Amino acid sequence: MRDQIDIKLATSPNDISAVSNLAAGISSLASTLDKNDDAARHTLLLKARTLVQALETPGETMIKHTWAQPGVAAGLISGVDTGLWTIMAKHVDEPQKVNDLADSLDMEPLLLVPELTSDWGWLSGSVAQGAVRSSFTNSRDITMGATLLIPQTIPLQMAYGNEQNCFEYLRSIGYGQQVNNHMGGYRQGRLPWIHPSIYPVETTILAGADTSPDTTLIVDVAGGLGHDISEFQRMYPNHPGKFVLQDLPVVIADAEKTIDPRIECMGHDFLAEQPIKGARAYFMHSIMHDWPDNVCQNILERLAEAMKPGYSKLLIFDCVIPRTGAYWENTAGDTLMMTQLCALERTEENWYDLIERSGLGLRIVKIWRCNQSDVENLIECEPV
Numbered sequence: 001m002r003d004q005i006d007i008k009l010a011t012s013p014n015d016i017s018a019v020s021n022l023a024a025g026i027s028s029l030a031s032t033l034d035k036n037d038d039a040a041r042h043t044l045l046l047k048a049r050t051l052v053q054a055l056e057t058p059g060e061t062m063i064k065h066t067w068a069q070p071g072v073a074a075g076l077i078s079g080v081d082t083g084l085w086t087i088m089a090k091h092v093d094e095p096q097k098v099n100d101l102a103d104s105l106d107m108e109p110l111l112l113v114p115e116l117t118s119d120w121g122w123l124s125g126s127v128a129q130g131a132v133r134s135s136f137t138n139s140r141d142i143t144m145g146a147t148l149l150i151p152q153t154i155p156l157q158m159a160y161g162n163e164q165n166c167f168e169y170l171r172s173i174g175y176g177q178q179v180n181n182h183m184g185g186y187r188q189g190r191l192p193w194i195h196p197s198i199y200p201v202e203t204t205i206l207a208g209a210d211t212s213p214d215t216t217l218i219v220d221v222a223g224g225l226g227h228d229i230s231e232f233q234r235m236y237p238n239h240p241g242k243f244v245l246q247d248l249p250v251v252i253a254d255a256e257k258t259i260d261p262r263i264e265c266m267g268h269d270f271l272a273e274q275p276i277k278g279a280r281a282y283f284m285h286s287i288m289h290d291w292p293d294n295v296c297q298n299i300l301e302r303l304a305e306a307m308k309p310g311y312s313k314l315l316i317f318d319c320v321i322p323r324t325g326a327y328w329e330n331t332a333g334d335t336l337m338m339t340q341l342c343a344l345e346r347t348e349e350n351w352y353d354l355i356e357r358s359g360l361g362l363r364i365v366k367i368w369r370c371n372q373s374d375v376e377n378l379i380e381c382e383p384v
């Protein structure tokens with residue numbers, strides 16, 4: 001075994017031989033890029049990231065993650081806290097001077113310099129939106145603290161010294177609304193599950209759905225503020241059958257303030273008996289990845305009991321991590337789930353173990369893949 005490692009290992013590019021091909025591929029894709037083609041944009045983005053990785057040295061990667069990224073995050077979040085991005089978003093088309101911005105915010109100009117030395121003006125419009133703003137503050141108040149305490153204190157309950165589950169704890173310290181708003185930021189730029197390139201709702205759910213007025217078309221279980229069911233309802237406003245949003249009563253009380261009144265809101269704990277029997281579809285988005293297998297089995301059992309064999313479907317919209325070559329967003333999410341919730345992002349095998357091999361009376365009909373690096377996929381299930 002060598003006791004001294006050559007410093008060149010840290011200072012040589014990771015894969016300089018790949019650069020020329022990657023750059024040529026990027027150039028060719030970019031020359032024909034259609035601004036409306038999000039899949040092509042995403043392919044280009046992946047290639048550009050691979051190029052950065054090939055050019056970067058391990059030393060630069062270390063500095064990026066350990067030194068620069070915490071600084072970037074701090075700058076972005078303090079821009080949210082001070083209101084800097086909101087002010088900048090009002091004048092995006094004009095040059096803005098640090099001194100004028102500092103005057104408007106009643107701050108020392110020197111304090112704004114770290115935020116403004118990177119060219120983040122383009123970001124200000126999106127950060128000024130409530131949901132995106134919540135994602136930044138959520139990261140400061142919740143995600144970073146718990147994640148950085150890994151591995152001594154997993155999960156978040158231990159990191160913050162309490163016994164409640166993550167959702168109860170965050171609500172108890174006044175962060176409930178922020179977390180729900182963050183879910184609005186989290187979904188931005190992602191394809192919704194009803195996008196035809198992910199899941200053909202019209203042939204799988206709408207065709208064959210009972211159209212009598214008192215039936216339920218879809219239940220969004222633990223649907224938060226109702227982002228998904230609202231999208232569904234806007235897409236199929238006149239489809240017969242009820243559209244139901246379920247979540248804990250405290251979240252439903254918030255959702256009711258803004259949601260379309262044609263969506264029925266219902267306080268419900270998913271560990272209790274499911275009150276809506278025989279709906280055409282029970283949908284869950286970003287729920288299973290919040291819980292360890294034993295809790296997921298309870299949630300699934302309550303749903304399986306309510307489903308009508310041969311008719312009801314269970315639709316799980318969550319990550320399916322490939323065993324190799326996983327997308328960085330999924331593996332990073334896996335760490336977050338572990339540290340915050342004692343849970344995980346699942347591989348295909350994990351999903352089959354959870355759904356089919358735990359004897360819940362459910363089977364996976366198909367995993368509908370999302371081409372955006374498989375960040376979220378639709379797992380269609382039915383009673384056996």
Ligand SMILES: C[S@@+](CC[C@H](N)C(=O)[O-])C[C@H]1O[C@@H](n2cnc3c(N)ncnc32)[C@H](O)[C@@H]1O
Nearest residue numbers: 167183222223224247248251268269270285286
């Ligand atoms: C990560 S959020 C996902 C929300 C929504 N499905 C979305 O994708 O925007 C998790 C949701 O689970 C809800 N939740 C947590 N514990 C619950 C329980 N015991 N019963 C029902 N909902 C619960 C939370 O209130 C929260 O809205």
